[in-house]
Amino acid sequence: MPEDWCGDAGRRAVAGVPEAVAYRPKWQIALDETDRVLASGARFGCVLADAEYGKAAEFRAGLTERRLSFAVGILPTQKVYPADVMLSHPERRPTGRPRKHPVPSAASVGAAELIEAGPEAFRTVSWRTGTKGPLKAEFAARRVRVADGPTAAAGQHLPGDEAWLVGEHRATGERKYYLSNLPPDASLETLAALIKARWVCEQMHQQMKDELGLDHFEGRSWRGLHHHALLCQLAFAFLQHLRLGGKKHPHAIRARTATEPEPARDPAAHRGRPDPRAPALPTLPAALPPSPPAMIVAE
Numbered sequence: 001m002p003e004d005w006c007g008d009a010g011r012r013a014v015a016g017v018p019e020a021v022a023y024r025p026k027w028q029i030a031l032d033e034t035d036r037v038l039a040s041g042a043r044f045g046c047v048l049a050d051a052e053y054g055k056a057a058e059f060r061a062g063l064t065e066r067r068l069s070f071a072v073g074i075l076p077t078q079k080v081y082p083a084d085v086m087l088s089h090p091e092r093r094p095t096g097r098p099r100k101h102p103v104p105s106a107a108s109v110g111a112a113e114l115i116e117a118g119p120e121a122f123r124t125v126s127w128r129t130g131t132k133g134p135l136k137a138e139f140a141a142r143r144v145r146v147a148d149g150p151t152a153a154a155g156q157h158l159p160g161d162e163a164w165l166v167g168e169h170r171a172t173g174e175r176k177y178y179l180s181n182l183p184p185d186a187s188l189e190t191l192a193a194l195i196k197a198r199w200v201c202e203q204m205h206q207q208m209k210d211e212l213g214l215d216h217f218e219g220r221s222w223r224g225l226h227h228h229a230l231l232c233q234l235a236f237a238f239l240q241h242l243r244l245g246g247k248k249h250p251h252a253i254r255a256r257t258a259t260e261p262e263p264a265r266d267p268a269a270h271r272g273r274p275d276p277r278a279p280a281l282p283t284l285p286a287a288l289p290p291s292p293p294a295m296i297v298a299e
Contacts, residue, residue, distance in 0.1 A: 016222045026052060027059035034066065048198040051075055054179060057148035057160075064161060064181065071166075071180040071194045076112035078177070079147035081159045101152040104159060108147040111177045115140055115167035122169060127193040138169040139192045143184060166191050208236050 005011055006023035024032070030053055037044070047070040053059050054072030063070045087102035115121075118140065126136040144165040149158035164186065166178040178195050180186075208214040212235050217228040 015220060018222070021222075025056070027056040027062075030059060031062045034063075034068070038066070045069065046071060046194055046197075048194070048201070049073065050198070057146075060146070060148070060179065060181075069181060071178055071182070071191070074111055074177050074179050076110060076175075076177055078111040078179070079108040079157065080111050080114055080144040080165055081108050081147060082106050082114075083143035083145055083162055085145055085159050087158065101150070102158065103152075108156065108159075111144075111165055111179075112167070112175070114144065115142055115165055115177065118142070122167070123188070125189055125192040127189075127196045135196070137171065137192075139166060139188055141166045141188050141191055146179060164191060166195060168192075168195070204236065208232050211239075212236055 001017070001021065001023060003023045005017070011017075012019075030049065034047065047063055047068050049059070049070070049072040051073035054074045055078065060070065060072065081104060086105040088105065089102050121140040121142070122138040123140070124136050125139045126134040128135055142165050143162060145159035145162050147157040147159065149160040152158050161181065162184075164178075164180040164182055166180060168176040168178070170176070178191075180191055180194065182191065182194070205214075212232045214229065214232045217225055219225060219228070
């Protein structure tokens with residue numbers, strides 16, 4: 001919800017926004033959702049996000065605090081330092097105030113400027129096979145230290161944690177940049193495949209909009225918007241279930257059509273009690289096989 005809505009009591013009342021809902025930036029919502037997923041016991045390999053989240057130093061720091069691996073998009077102007085940058089405290093001058101902050105041995109530069117300075121480092125990488133053949137682009141990776149440490153003089157940030165800076169040159173001419181905290185021995189192929197795994201989330205949003213009308217809502221109420229979004233998600237989950245082979249058994253359909261119709265019953269008489277016609281659910285096995293690692297994606 002936009003920040004200017006939170007302070008407008010009249011707007012909130014007309015739209016039916018609950019009083020407990022307060023403004024939270026998108027990166028904070030993503031961290032809260034990550035905590036909810038972790039608390040549920042779900043397991044995943046890495047957190048992926050586009051530049052809308054990756055540009056927030058607070059989001060990256062929050063993932064690091066949770067000891068989570070990530071690969072996130074960043075803006076081309078994101079400041080970074082070379083990985084071998086050093087901090088030093090210059091000697092005190094005879095006059096003037098002493099320095100309060102250390103001085104980096106190298107100046108910070110934009111991510112695009114640093115990675116594009118070595119065009120020979122880019123090489124073609126294929127991360128998977130699509131419907132029209134292998135999907136590939138040119139990638140280059142370099143170890144850097146992100147300029148998101150403590151603030152020094154003139155508002156500049158000192159070097160923070162070390163990370164991978166990845167550049168991508170697409171066949172369309174578009175250029176993208178990413179940060180990942182994978183270990184230093186991660187290969188370029190691993191970084192490229194991980195970054196491109198976010199395609200699943202992008203496809204989900206596109207299909208929900210194009211096929212199910214996720215972005216067709218034109219109401220003006222909080223409840224209506226959430227009702228519409230939830231129905232779209234349920235419809236998408238059902239379609240995905242069918243795509244994965246979860247189809248109904250023909251004999252079950254025939255059995256249902258052959259059943260004699262029954263007179264309608266008073267809904268109030270059965271409210272809060274199970275339907276007497278409903279078959280009992282099969283019991284779960286004592287030990288379920290472990291589920292494969294999932295991937296949480298912020299979009």
